[in-house]
Amino acid sequence: MTANNTTTAPSTSPAPIQIDLSLLTLVEAAVIIFGMIVLGRIVRKIIIRKSKETSLTWIINEDTADIVFRMFVLGGIIWALYLLGIMSYGLGPTTVGNIAFAMGFFYFSYLIAKKSKDYMIMSSGKKARPETIVKAKVFYYLFITIAFFMALSFAGVSTELSALLAAAGITGIVLGFSAQTVVSNFISGVFMYFDKPLLIGDQVKIGELEGVVEDIRILSTRIRAWDGTLIRIPNEKLFNSNIVNFMRYPVRRVDVNIGIAYAADAERAVEVIKRVLDEIPLVLVEPEPLVYVDRLDDSSVVVAIRAWAPSEKWFEVRTRIIHNVKRALDEAGIEIPFPQRVNWFANELKIRIEEPPNKSGENGEGA
Structure with a gap:
């Protein structure tokens, strides 16, 4: 008989997560959360006090203080959950901790981007200029996009999403060919932003259209005509038209x-x-x-x-x-004349004048 020598393959299943819910660990977690809340309140008060003493109010203000306080609280909660072992629980290729950190990072990035955009618009005055609004929106979306991809990296799922992003890129190319007008209007809107031929409130003439600029958007511009009607002009057509701006100069x-x-x-x-x-x-x-x-x-x-x-x-x-x-x-007695015309004839005109009949009788004789 031949001996049957078999080897057992090592197990690849992840080790079970050890969640520590002992009294000491729970107390430590509670102390961490409480301490981070107290520390966050102290930092918040310091920022608010400094905001009244500095000119950099766009950075140091009450909104910034609130965001920093939330960061301390969330950080304390995540720290406590790590201490308890909950954050080490696996979810596919990543862990609960990585996902929580990524979500927190993206949330605070969103708050910072939104507050920055609002401040850029408000700091330009009561009536924000169109270019200021466009700059604020570009900054907002760019910041959010970068934060989104960084959050994916922190979550540990960026590799798994690469195939999905590639497919989305191919789909975008196909949609781009099928939506050339939309893309053309968008690009023309970007060029219009840098060229600045008109602003909101300007009185303009575009081709045969005249009116006041009501709104400038990414894909189109809206004109309020003199008769009160709304005219929507695609940015591609607007960019290729002769624009007469009656309000550009004082x-x-x-x-x-x-x-x-x-x-x-x-x-x-x-x-x-x-x-x-x-x-x-x-x-x-x-x-x-x-x-x-x-x-x-x-x-x-x-x-x-x-x-x-x-x-x-x-x-x-x-x-x-x-x-x-x-x-x-x-x-002053100065006449503004009506149009007059003098007609000259090559030959002398012969005119026959007929006298009206006598009223006293048809033959001109008395009754």
């Missing part, structure tokens, strides 16, 4: 043309118009307004008015100039 020129009769005194009309401009407070002295005879039209002598006004008051100044100039010319 002053804007008012152009008005007035026609006077050929029989009127043009020099006197210019003097009357200049006097009218001097009486309008919103017409700027520098640059100096210009009034001059511009051209000779078919029915009138055209006098050009070129006056500068604050951009936000342009429409008000223009309507006031037209109204006051019309009234001043009327008072």
Whole structure:
């Protein structure tokens, strides 16, 4: 008989987790949590007191103090659970402790990112500029994305997710080809952010569309037209259009043309118009307004008015100039003529005039 020599393979199953729930360990865990809470409150009070003495309020403030206090409390709880042995419990390729630490890290990263974004927006004033809002959002999402991948690494599951991320990348490429318009609008929105051709509240003309910029988003821009309707313009189309911004510079020129009769005194009309401009407070002295005879039209002598006004008051100044100039010319007896036309005929016209019949009788005889 041949001896049957068999060897037993070593067991690969993880060793059982030893959870220590003795009275001494429980007391130690409670002391750790209590001590971290007390220490967190002390640090919180120190930060709040320092926030009243420093100019770096965007870092040292009450919100930061609350976040630090929560970190101490959570840290104490995790420490106590490690002491009890609960955090060493295995979950697949990782442990409860790694997952808890990763979740805590991501949670506090989210709080820091959110508070930083809110502060960046609030520090720019009551009406935040669009570029400030975009910067704050970019910082927020970038911070959250980095914190997310770091949390995966801390949790010990980043290797297992690599295949899933690769599949997601391939899916993203396929979706990118099928959503070229969305991607194009997004890229155009990024270029618009750096180019800054318009801001919220600007009065603009884009192609044949005119209105006030209501909102600038990643994929589109919204314009409120003069008649109160909403116009949504994709950023790709906006980026490739001619944009006229009426509010980019602090002053804007008012152009008005007035026609006077050929029989009127043009020099006197210019003097009357200049006097009218001097009486309008919103017409700027520098640059100096210009009034001059511009051209000779078919029915009138055209006098050009070129006056500068604050951009936000342009429409008000223009309507006031037209109204006051019309009234001043009327008072000065300077005619603003209707269109007239003189017709010349190559041959002499023969006109037959028929006299109306006599009322007294059909044949012109009395009754």
